[in-house]
Amino acid sequence: MGFELIVTNGTIVTASEVLSPGIEIGVKNGKISCLGMFLPRSDNTLVVDARGGYITPGGVDSHVHFAQDNSPTGDNFTTGSRSSIAGGTTTVIAFASQKKTETTVIRCVEEYHTRAKDQSYCDYGFHLILSNPTPQIMATEMPLLIEQGITSVKLYMTYEPLKLGDAQLLDVLMSARTLGFTTMVHAENSDIISLISTRLEASGHTAPYFHAISRPQIAENEATYRIISLAELTDVPILIVHMSSEIAMKHVRKAQTRMLPIHAETCPQYLFLLSERLKATHGDAFEGAKCVCSPPLRHDPKDLEAMWTGIANGTFTVVSSDHAPSTYGHSGGKKLGLKGDVMRYRDIPNGVPGVETRLPLLFSYAGREKDSRLSLQRFVQLTSSDPAKLYGLEGMKGSIAVGHDADIVIWYNEKELKDGVTIRQSELHHGVDYTPFEGMRVKNWPRLTFLRGKKVWDRDNGGVVGDVLDGKFLKRGKGKIVVGRTGGEVKGMLAGERNYWC
Structure with a gap:
């Protein structure tokens, strides 16, 4: 199948379920092309070991x-x-x-x-x-x-x-x-x-x-x-x-x-x-x-x-x-x-x-x-999948699913970070001279980040390894309603009253 990238040995989390350990992600042409077990490798396949950590979009x-x-x-x-x-x-x-x-x-x-x-x-x-x-x-x-x-x-x-x-x-x-x-x-x-x-x-x-x-x-x-x-x-x-x-x-x-x-x-x-x-x-x-x-x-x-x-x-x-x-x-x-x-x-x-x-x-x-x-x-709903739906990126971003961009985050196996990570301004990558969360301890941090199948962040080996030319403008479709529905009547107004002036 010619996978360019396979992510293995992790637990995949989507907006609806936590998949069984052992399921791998196969990536081709920057897209997730397959989820399955024992995906075929070739000499040109980059195999990334999630080391038992969670994998999120x-x-x-x-x-x-x-x-x-x-x-x-x-x-x-x-x-x-x-x-x-x-x-x-x-x-x-x-x-x-x-x-x-x-x-x-x-x-x-x-x-x-x-x-x-x-x-x-x-x-x-x-x-x-x-x-x-x-x-x-x-x-x-x-x-x-x-x-x-x-x-x-x-x-x-x-x-x-x-x-x-x-x-x-x-x-x-x-x-x-x-x-x-x-x-x-x-x-x-x-x-x-x-x-x-x-x-x-x-x-x-x-x-x-x-x-x-x-x-x-x-x-x-x-x-x-x-x-x-x-x-x-x-x-x-x-x-x-x-x-x-x-x-x-x-x-x-x-x-x-x-x-x-x-x-x-x-x-x-x-x-x-x-x-x-x-x-x-x-x-x-x-x-x-x-x-x-x-x-x-x-x-x-x-x-x-x-x-x-x-x-x-x-x-x-x-x-x-x-x-x-x-x-x-x-x-x-x-x-x-x-x-x-x-x-x-x-x-x-x-x-x-x-x-x-x-x-x-x-x-x-x-x-x-x-x-x-x-x-x-x-967590995935709030930070990835629902904003993608709401802002016209569903099917492209926000989910680990076949056909989506291979935007993947691999977290540490928590046994590797027993003491967590302390947020320090000196270790952040923005252009600002402070963080309001200075000194707060979090239990995990992204170990690896992939953008459309390309590794752009490797915390253990160089930090930012992507390129300033990697990011692309996204032509978004119309967003979807995530909660509720349109078409309701307003209390105190006649049925269809809105039609007189809409």
Whole structure:
């Protein structure tokens, strides 16, 4: 059969099952061409011994910020994608961002193609951030972008340079209903945040810790309920990104029980970190700026537990990194919020790095042990298969199955890592000068990563062994609904009432 690569002696994990040990993966032309036992070898076959470790699909991180104008000191595609493969992620979807002053989206997409082409260690796609969704853009440019494989948009309900009002949100949702693109939403109430921030500043409360005070959970809760209502009115699937609030999550859960197609995403920072990380540490009053992100880190360990509950009960469709890097030590990075001795959290660039640590952090709590928080299959769903389905990559990425790209992660046999791995900034591969997870211990780490059958990461023998030319732009199809369904009626409206105005 002419296999170029055979992976043997491991336990394969898919979104639905853990396969029996002994099943091998046969790879040809960068695709998985066979799963079976005792696959035939030839002199030209590279046989890779998994050494009894688990084998999972390459991670699909559907929410990363690389080469962003608002993060000039952060990762570009080269450093960000290098970090991705070192953490077992073989596909990222980054953001081409439209400015409010722009009356087209074509130029910003072309610009992001330039920033990524021949500069990525992993495969990549783009979401479009819409901040000025004119009728012309929605009628003529969005269909063109969909043909080009850019089939998802992100909308903001906060941040002055990006936020849309309800009427604009509804207009985009109506276009999504017609064109079928996937809609992501950052849900926080902008006016609540603005009022509190102004009053905090007037009282002199401007240190990084007050970022968490300025964005209370109720701001996320209200905006989440509102965008779910708008999505139900227009009968459109949405994904609410980087959720951190239990009540907001419960709005999603309640909508899902009514079979509404409301998807949700959370991130490792909302599973592991609390707002106390925003306070002064190690004699540096400003160090908390490293953990400024939005929504903010929450205050109580119960908030972390609530997010784990959402993972366990199926509320969350994906766990992404929201890798949004700005360096700490650079005057153009996090320290934009520090002028002399004056700290202003409003000026601190939002976001934390995490594309490399996402899979190891979550994998540490996956398994069959009593202290596990999710099954191995659920781990694959959240980090690979469901984001692939949701964003138009099903059949190509996110699964170890015949016909899919041979994106494969081989983890250590845990007997080889009895003490686990301690996360250290000095050992990570991003272009940022810190990690918010410094010193945390994880039980495993990707030993080998393959991108379309090519070994690109070998932790024991050279680390990154791929090439910056390996990554390819992914022309994505339209995403699929993972939870719920369309076609429902709105309570209080007549059957078919929507047809009068849709």
